[in-house]
Amino acid sequence: xxxxxxxxxSEKIGDIKQKVYSFPExxxxxxxEVCSFCTPGRRDPSLICLVSSPxxxxxxxxxxxxxxxxxxxxxxxSPLEGRTPDQLKIEKLKTRCAALSPREIIIALDSTLxxxxxxxxxxxxxxxxxxxTTRLAFGLPMGSSLDFVDFGTLEKALTGRQRF
Amino acid sequence: xxxxxxxxxSEKIGDIKQKVYSFPExxxxxxxEVCSFCTPGRRDPSLICLVSSPxxxxxxxxxxxxxxxxxxxxxxxSPLEGRTPDQLKIEKLKTRCAALSPREIIIALDSTLxxxxxxxxxxxxxxxxxxxTTRLAFGLPMGSSLDFVDFGTLEKALTGRQRF
Numbered sequence: 001x002x003x004x005x006x007x008x009x010s011e012k013i014g015d016i017k018q019k020v021y022s023f024p025e026x027x028x029x030x031x032x033e034v035c036s037f038c039t040p041g042r043r044d045p046s047l048i049c050l051v052s053s054p055x056x057x058x059x060x061x062x063x064x065x066x067x068x069x070x071x072x073x074x075x076x077x078s079p080l081e082g083r084t085p086d087q088l089k090i091e092k093l094k095t096r097c098a099a100l101s102p103r104e105i106i107i108a109l110d111s112t113l114x115x116x117x118x119x120x121x122x123x124x125x126x127x128x129x130x131x132x133t134t135r136l137a138f139g140l141p142m143g144s145s146l147d148f149v150d151f152g153t154l155e156k157a158l159t160g161r162q163r164f
Numbered sequence: 165x166x167x168x169x170x171x172x173x174s175e176k177i178g179d180i181k182q183k184v185y186s187f188p189e190x191x192x193x194x195x196x197e198v199c200s201f202c203t204p205g206r207r208d209p210s211l212i213c214l215v216s217s218p219x220x221x222x223x224x225x226x227x228x229x230x231x232x233x234x235x236x237x238x239x240x241x242s243p244l245e246g247r248t249p250d251q252l253k254i255e256k257l258k259t260r261c262a263a264l265s266p267r268e269i270i271i272a273l274d275s276t277l278x279x280x281x282x283x284x285x286x287x288x289x290x291x292x293x294x295x296x297t298t299r300l301a302f303g304l305p306m307g308s309s310l311d312f313v314d315f316g317t318l319e320k321a322l323t324g325r326q327r328f
Binding site: 051066106111112115137151159 | 224283296302304
C-alpha cells in the first residue's frame with residue numbers, strides 16, 4: 001500500500017463507529033439513513049429471515065436466492081455462557097412480525113447445539129402467535145463426498161431426502 | 165502388537181480376497197453365503213438405496229436410519245476419466261428393480277459434479293420405467309456455523325428449507 005492508500009484506509013477504519021451502525025428496526029448493519037434490505041417496495045415483506053448476527057445477512061445476500069426482509073436476533077441461547085432468552089429481544093421481534101404479518105418466518109441459525117435451542121425457542125414463541133416458521137435444510141454440503149460426512153449429517157440427508 | 169497378533173493380522177489380510185467378495189445381486193461386500201443387507205424378511209424390500217461404492221453401505225448402516233436394501237452402482241460417471249454409462253451396469257439394476265418393484269429408489273451419491281451427473285442419469289433411466297426416485301438432502305452439515313459454509317450450500321439450505 002502507498003502512504004496515501006494507508007491514510008485513506010486508516011481514516012475509514014477510524015470512522016466505522018460513526019458511519020456504520022445497526023438499524024434499530026431490523027438490526028442489520030448499515031451506512032445510510034434507511035436499511036437497504038428493509039426498504040419498502042424493493043424486498044418481499046411477506047418473508048422474514050431471522051439470523052443471529054448482522055454478518056449472516058451478507059452471507060445470505062451473496063447467494064442471491066432470498067428477496068425478503070431480515071431480522072437480527074443478536075445472540076444464540078447458551079445458559080452456560082449466560083445468554084438467556086432476555087437477550088434475544090423477543091418482544092421487538094414479535095412487534096415487528098405483528099406489524100408485517102409475514103406468510104413465513106425463516107429461522108436461519110447455525111446447526112449447532114446453541115442454534116438448535118434458539119431455533120426451537122423462536123419457533124415456540126412465533127408459532128404460538130400463529131406464524132409459520134421454517135428452518136434451513138440440513139444435509140450434504142455442496143461438493144462433498146459420502147466418505148467425508150459425519151453420521152449425523154448423513155442421517156439428516158437420508159431422512160430429509162426429496163424428489164429432484 | 166505381539167508376534168501372535170501380527171501373525172493373525174497378516175493371515176486375515178492374506179485371506180481377504182478369498183473370504184470377502186462382492187455379492188452378485190447387490191454389489192455389497194460380504195463374507196458369508198448371502199448378503200446380510202438383502203436377506204429377505206429382515207429388511208424392507210420396497211426401498212432400494214443406490215450407492216457408488218460398497219463402503220458407502222457401511223456409512224449409511226452406521227446412521228441406523230435406513231432399513232431397506234442396497235444396490236452398488238460401482239462408479240460415478242466421468243467422461244474425462246473414461247467412466248461412461250456402460251460401467252454403471254444399468255441393465256442389472258433395471259432387472260433387479262423390475263423384480264422388486266420398490267416404492268422408492270434413493271439415490272445416495274456424492275454431491276460432486278460426477279455425483280450430480282450420475283444421479284440425473286439414474287433418475288432418467290429409472291423414472292422412465294415408472295419408479296419414484298429421491299436424492300439425499302443438501303444443506304448445512306451438522307454442527308456447522310453459517311460463517312463456515314460456502315454460498316452454494318447456503319443457497320441449497322435456504323431453498324430447501326422446511327417446517328420443523
